[in-house]
Amino acid sequence: MSAISDSSLAVAADFVLRGARELVTMSAPPAEGLGAIADGALAAKDGVIVWAGREAELPQAVDLAPDGLDIDAEGRCVLPGFVDAHTHVPFAGSRAAEYGERLAGVSYGEILARGGGINVTVEATRQASEEELARLARRRYDSMLRHGTTTAEVKSGYGLTVVDEAKQLRAAATPHALRRELTFLGAHFLPPEYAGRADDFIRLVCDEMIPACAPLARWCDVFCDEGAFTVSQARRVLLAGRAAGLSLRIHADELARSGGSMLAAELGCVSADHLIHATWQEIAAMKAAGVVAVMLPGTSYTLGIEFAPARAFLEAGVTIALASDLNPGTCHCENLQMMISLACQGMKLTPDEALYAATAGGAVALRRDDVGSLEVGKRCDFSVLVAASRTELPYHFGVNLVGHVVLGGRVVVQDGVVTHDAPAPEPVQPFARDASPGAGGTA
Numbered sequence: 505m506s507a508i509s510d511s512s513l514a515v516a517a518d519f520v521l522r523g524a525r526e527l528v529t530m531s532a533p534p535a536e537g538l539g540a541i542a543d544g545a546l547a548a549k550d551g552v553i554v555w556a557g558r559e560a561e562l563p564q565a566v567d568l569a570p571d572g573l574d575i576d577a578e579g580r581c582v583l584p585g586f587v588d589a590h591t592h593v594p595f596a597g598s599r600a601a602e603y604g605e606r607l608a609g610v611s612y613g614e615i616l617a618r619g620g621g622i623n624v625t626v627e628a629t630r631q632a633s634e635e636e637l638a639r640l641a642r643r644r645y646d647s648m649l650r651h652g653t654t655t656a657e658v659k660s661g662y663g664l665t666v667v668d669e670a671k672q673l674r675a676a677a678t679p680h681a682l683r684r685e686l687t688f689l690g691a692h693f694l695p696p697e698y699a700g701r702a703d704d705f706i707r708l709v710c711d712e713m714i715p716a717c718a719p720l721a722r723w724c725d726v727f728c729d730e731g732a733f734t735v736s737q738a739r740r741v742l743l744a745g746r747a748a749g750l751s752l753r754i755h756a757d758e759l760a761r762s763g764g765s766m767l768a769a770e771l772g773c774v775s776a777d778h779l780i781h782a783t784w785q786e787i788a789a790m791k792a793a794g795v796v797a798v799m800l801p802g803t804s805y806t807l808g809i810e811f812a813p814a815r816a817f818l819e820a821g822v823t824i825a826l827a828s829d830l831n832p833g834t835c836h837c838e839n840l841q842m843m844i845s846l847a848c849q850g851m852k853l854t855p856d857e858a859l860y861a862a863t864a865g866g867a868v869a870l871r872r873d874d875v876g877s878l879e880v881g882k883r884c885d886f887s888v889l890v891a892a893s894r895t896e897l898p899y900h901f902g903v904n905l906v907g908h909v910v911l912g913g914r915v916v917v918q919d920g921v922v923t924h925d926a927p928a929p930e931p932v933q934p935f936a937r938d939a940s941p942g943a944g945g946t947a
């Protein structure tokens with residue numbers, strides 16, 4: 505017995521969305537209008553999209569099960585869930601005070617020299633229990649969901665010991681509705697106890713951390729930049745990661761033109777991220793090697809530095825992704841809508857280019873062919889805006905324009921409130937080290 509159609513040709517579904525004034529499927533690139541369907545609808549079964557098209561065709565096309573879910577977007581815009589391809593979610597402590605100091609003119613070097621900056625996050629993260637880190641992560645995952653992100657990459661990198669890196673990765677994997685891709689970033693920063701002994705630390709990363717952490721992650725990342733790790737150190741880490749079965753990504757050319765993008769091309773990393781100092785040579789090498797360029801405009805905004813040359817990447821034919829870089833030092837923001845707005849102004853992306861990079865582009869950066877667009881065979885992950893058109897996103901900025909979020913065909917956010925049945929967020933206790941002197945320069 506069908507609720508919608510008696511046609512035997514109709515596709516069986518247990519979920520229908522109707523009433524989308526604009527269903528932005530991302531089945532076409534920005535130049536072709538993102539595959540947007542006016543007055544659109546979609547249907548899913550077992551969390552996977554089985555049909556998308558004009559609502560007028562829905563009754564003939566889809567056979568909704570009697571107990572299926574039937575949702576009305578009430579004339580609003582529907583977008584694929586954002587795919588945030590670069591975050592540092594599991595951390596403890598706050599560096600808000602440091603941000604204020606830096607705005608007042610104190611250099612990051614000074615802050616770092618007195619043990620502030622990323623040291624504060626490392627110490628707080630080491631002190632935190634796995635349960636505490638997991639609780640903090642769930643709270644941030646909830647916020648990401650509320651802002652329309654349904655898939656996110658999540659890195660370690662504040663533990664910097666075998667035990668603490670593994671602890672961060674286990675905490676990142678805490679039960680939650682958000683889809684995650686976990687990344688080992690043990691070579692994020694040289695911890696104070698290894699000052700002057702970077703090669704010894706790299707040995708620890710390769711010989712002990714990677715064997716312990718590889719089973720907990722899919723990706724291996726490294727911070728290759730001025731003040732972080734050299735190209736040869738980064739190469740050792742990435743090759744060890746690859747040997748342990750991890751796929752590769754890299755923090756490259758953020759603080760200086762330091763060879764990270766060229767290394768990404770040499771090793772065939774899936775993505776190189778930041779790229780503020782990339783020139784045509786890095787861009788050409790990444791294009792030839794098929795490396796995705798992950799753009800992180802929130803970091804440029806917070807640090808008050810230039811934006812990465814996103815237009816040059818696009819013009820060269822490099823796939824770009826737009827991500828948050830959510831981290832305590834240089835971009836404390838879960839909201840990809842804000843990144844879309846910043847990318848339009850700071851990187852001169854068109855609104856559709858930015859939106860595509862935050863969805864389909866993010867999926868490419870994570871080698872996920874099941875998310876990032878609303879097409880048959882993809883996961884039924886989308887958000888319903890509180891607006892009728894996607895053009896509102898960069899324009900009406902600094903607020904949350906996401907009303908509802910559906911993930912895998914079930915409602916996880918309704919009217920801005922998280923409704924999924926993952927462990928309920930506990931009351932938030934300020935972490936004991938929140939009062940530490942703040943900082944920011946490296947994440």
Ligand SMILES: [Zn+2]
Binds near residue numbers: 947
């Ligand atoms: Zn990062």
